[in-house]
Amino acid sequence: MCLPLPLGRHTGLPLPIHPLPIHPLPIHPSPAMETTAVAVQTKPAPPELEVINLTKRFGTFTALDQVSIKVTPGSFHALLGENGAGKSTLVKCIMGFYTPTSGEVLVDQQCRDIDSPKDAHHFGLGMVYQHFTSVPAMTVAENLVLSRYDSPQWINWKAEYDRLDAFMATSPFQIDLRTPISQLAAGQKQKLEILKQLYLNSRVLILDEPTSVLTPDEADEVLGLLREEVTAGHLSVLMISHKFREVMAFTDEVTVLRKGKLAGHGYVRDLTVDDMAHMMLGEKTEATPVEKVTVADSRPVLELKDLCADRDNGLPAVCSASLVVNSGEIVGIAGVSGNGQRELVEVLAGQRPRHSGDILVNGEPYQSTRREMARHQVYTLPEEPLRNACVPHMSVAENMALRTFDCPPQARRGWLLSLSNIRRMAEGLVKVFSVKTPSVDTPVGHLSGGNVQRTVLARELSSTEINLLIAANPCFGLDFSAVDYIHTQILAARNRGVAVLLVSEDLDELLKLSDRIVVISGGELVYESPTATADIKTLGHKMAGH
Amino acid sequence: MATEALGLWGVPLAIIAGTLRGSVPFLFVSLGECLTEKSGKINLGLEGTLLMGAMSAYAVSYLTGSPWLGVITAGIAGMFLGLIHGWLSQQPRVNDVAVGIAMIIFGSGLAFFLGKPFIQPSAPQLPTLSLAGWTQIPQLESALSISPLFILGVAIAPLMQWFFRSSRWGLLVRAVGDSPDAAKAMGISIFKVRMASIVAGSFLAGIGGASLSLFYPGSWSERISSGQGLMAVALVIFARWNPVQCLYASLLFGGAQAIGPAMQSVGIDAYYYLFNASPYILTLLIMVITCSPKRTLTGAPGSLGQAQE
Secondary structure, eight states, X not given: OOOOOOSSTTOSOOOOOEXXXXXXXXXXXXXXXXXXXXXXXXXXXXXXXXXXEEEEEXXXXXXXXXXXXXXXXXXXXXXXXXXXXXXXXXXHHHHTSSOOSEEEEEETTEEOOOOSXXXXXXXXXXXXXXXXXXXXXXXXXXXXXXXXXXXXXXXXXXHHHHHXXXXXHHSSSOOOTTSXXXXXXXXXXXXXXXXXXXXXXXXXXXXXXXXXXXXXXXXXXXXXXXXXXXXXXXXXXXXXXXOHHHHHHHOSEEEEEETTEEEEEEEGGGOOHHHHHHHHHSSOOOOOOOOOOOOSXXXXXXXXXXXXXXXXXXXXXXXXXXXXXETTEEEEEEOOTTSSHHHHHHHHHTSSOEEEEEEEETXXXXXXXXXXXXXXXXXXEOSSHHHHTOOTTSBHHHHHTTTXXXXXXXXXXXXXXXXXXXXXXXXXXXXXXXXXXXXXXXXXXXXXXXXXXXXXXXXXHOOTTOOEEEEESTTTTOOHHHHHHHHHHHHHHHHTTOEEEEEESOHHHHHHHOSEEEEEETTEEEEEEEGGGOOHHHHHHHHTTO | OOOGGGGGGHHHHHHHHHHHHHHHHHHHHHHHHHHHHHTTOOOTTHHHHHHHHHHHHHHHHHHHSOHHHHHHHHHHHHHHHHHHHHHHHTSTTOOHHHHHHHHHHHHHHHHHHHHGGGSSSOOOOOOOEESOTTOOOHHHHHHTXXXXXXXXXXXXXXXXXXXXXXXXXXXXXXXXXXXXXXXXXXXXXXXXXXXXXXXXXHHHHHHHHHHHHHTSSOSOOTTSSTTHXXXXXXXHHHTTTOHHHHHHHHHHHXXXXXXXXXXXXXXXXXXXXXXXXXXXXXXXXXHHHHOOTTSOOTTOOTTTTOOOO
C-alpha cells in the first residue's frame, strides 16, 4: 500500500479502523510514507517519532502496557483517552520526565535514550503543557530567552530583542515581547507556549490538551495556524485531546488509549465521533440527551443589583452587574477568561468582598455567610475545586462533610463530631457519585482532577433541598464521561427547580445547558439572550468586546 | 556622640551619621533576604545568621588581627547556616517559617555559645573612610566616617538588580520563585537554584553581621542584633522585592534607629525608649499598611513560602 503524505487530509487510501481490545499490535503506516520528504522547505522536515512497546509501571500499578505509536513527519496526530488512560504518562516518557520500564523511543528510526526534557529538545521534541509554563512575573521576551537551553550567562537585551523581533516576524502568532505574562489573556498565553517551542526549534510538538483554557474561536485560531505549519511540512504535532470537534477538524491520525493499553488507531477521515468514543470508552456510549422540563411557578432566586467587585490588585473586575436567576432555570455567563467571571463567582461564594451593590437570595440580602448558605440552600461548584472547594490534606470523607459536619447526624449536640457517621455518609456519596478513591480516608489532594470534581459535586448536590447552584467551569479539564455526568447532574438539578448560575468559558457547554446566556466582557454584563434564539456570531463578538 | 557644640543641628547630623552606620546590617540582610525570597523561600533564620556572622567576624578578627579575614569568615559562617536552612526548608511539606524560627534559635544559640570568650576582649575594627575631608569640625568628621562595607552594600544593590534582569542565573532565580512548575518544565533543578540563592543570601547576611561587630556598634555582645535580621525581612516586603528599593528602605530603617540616640545626644531624654523603639514601630506600621485582604502585593514572588509537595 502506498500512501501519499497526508498533506490534504482527504487524500490517500482509507485504512481500516482498528479498535483493539487486548494486546494490540501497532499499526504502522507503510514505509513509503517515511521516505516521502517535503523537498522544497527551507526549514528542515520534522523527524519521525516512534514509540515501540512502551511499558511504564509505578510500583505495582501499570500505567502503560505495551503501547506503540508513530508520529510520521508532517502529520497532525491526536492522542485520545479518558482521564487515567495513560496519555500523559506516555508523553512524559517520550519527553524524559519518566524512565520507561521497558520499550523504546525512536527518533528518525534510531533508538534514543531520553532522560530529560533537555535531551528531548536535542532530538527536536518539544512539549506544550496543559498548564501554562511561562513565568507570570516575567515578560514574553524574558520567558523566551529563559526557555532556551543555550542562552548566555549575561544577556545583552538589545541584541536579544533584535533577534526576537526577527523571529516574531516569521512566526505564525504575534505577541508583544515586552508584555508581562500576567497581563496576557489565556489564548495569548497558549500561543506563547507554542511559540516557545517554535523558538526552540522543536520540530515535533507534543500538546497536552492545548485548548482546554481557550474559547472556541481562540482554539480554532491556534489549531488552524498549527495545521498550516503542519501542512507546510514544518512541523509534526502530537496532541492530547478530549474534544472530538477539534480532533475531527484538525488532525490526520488518531491513537486511542484505554486503561493504559492501546485501544485503537486510525485515520480521522475514516472515523466518526462514535467510533472514537467507542474506542475510548470501550462500549457504545453517547452523550446523554438534554431533556429540559418547564418548572411551574418560577420565581426569582438570585438577584444581583449593581454588583461591583475589585481584582486582587484593587482595580475594578466586576462593574455594576445586575442579573436575575429564576428557579428552574440555568443562566449561563459566557466570556473570555479574565473578564471578571472569577471575581464574580468569588463574591457569590463569599471568597471576595464586594465593592458595592446588593445580592438578594429569595428576596433577602445575602452576605455569603455559612448561616445564610444553609438557610437559603446555596451551593457552589467553583473552578479549580482543589483550591477553592477542598482542603487537600483532609480526607475525602472530611471534605464531603464540610457543609454539614456541624449538623446532626454528623455532629452530636451541635459540636461533637461523629467520625463514624461522617465516614458512613461519605461512603454512600462515593458510591452514588462514583468517586474513584482507594478509601474515604484518602486525602482528597491525592485524587485525580475528575474525582476531586466528583467529590465536590457529591457534597454540593447531595442535599435534597438545593435552592441555588453556582457553578464555574465545572468541567474544566475533565474527560468525556465525567463531563457528561456533570452535565446530567446540573440539568437534573435544574429540572427539580434549582436556580443555576453557570459560568463557563466553554461556549458549547453553555449553549447545551443554559436557558439564557449572558455575556460578560470587561467586567460588565453586556449582552443577554435566550439560548434558543442566541446567535453564536453575536455572542462571539460580544465576548470579544465589540 | 560629640554633637553638643552643634546645638540642635546635631540632631539631623546624628541621624545622618546613624543612618550611614546603622543601615549597613539592614542593607546586607535585606539584600540577602531579597535574593532568597526571589527564589521563593523565606529565610527568617537570617536573624541567627546575623548573630553568627557578628560573632565569627569578631572572633576571627581578634584571633588573627585581620578584620577583613573576619568579614570573610562571617560570610562563610552564614553560608553554613544557609546550607542547613536550604536543605531543611526544601524537604517535602516543610514550612519555611517554622524552619526559619528554628534557625533563629539555632544560629543565635550557637553564636552565644561560641562567642562567650569574646565578649570581653577587644578586636581590631574595620578601617573607616571619611567623607568629611573638607571640614575641620571634628564632630562632622566623626559623624561622616563610613564603613567600606556600606559602600560595598550600596554597590551590590544595583548589581543585584541587574543580575535579576540581565543574567541567566537571575532569570532562573526569578522563574523558580514565581512559578516552580514552569521552572521544572524547563528542566531547571528547583532544589539547586533555591539552595544557591539561600546560601548566597546567607553569605550576605553573615557579612551584615560582621559590620555589626567590626564597625558599628563595634563590639560583640549577645544583644548586638536586637532583631535587625527579622526587621530586614519586613523591609524586603516594604521594598517590593526590589534590591535598589532595599537600599532605600535600609537607609530609612537605619535612620529610624538613629532617632533615639540622636535625641539623647542633644539632651532630650524623655521618651528615650519610645524613640529607640521606632524601627519596631516602623516595621509594624509597614506591615499594617502593606497588608490588605482586598489585593495581593505586587512584586511578590508567586510561590513565596509555599511548602513543596
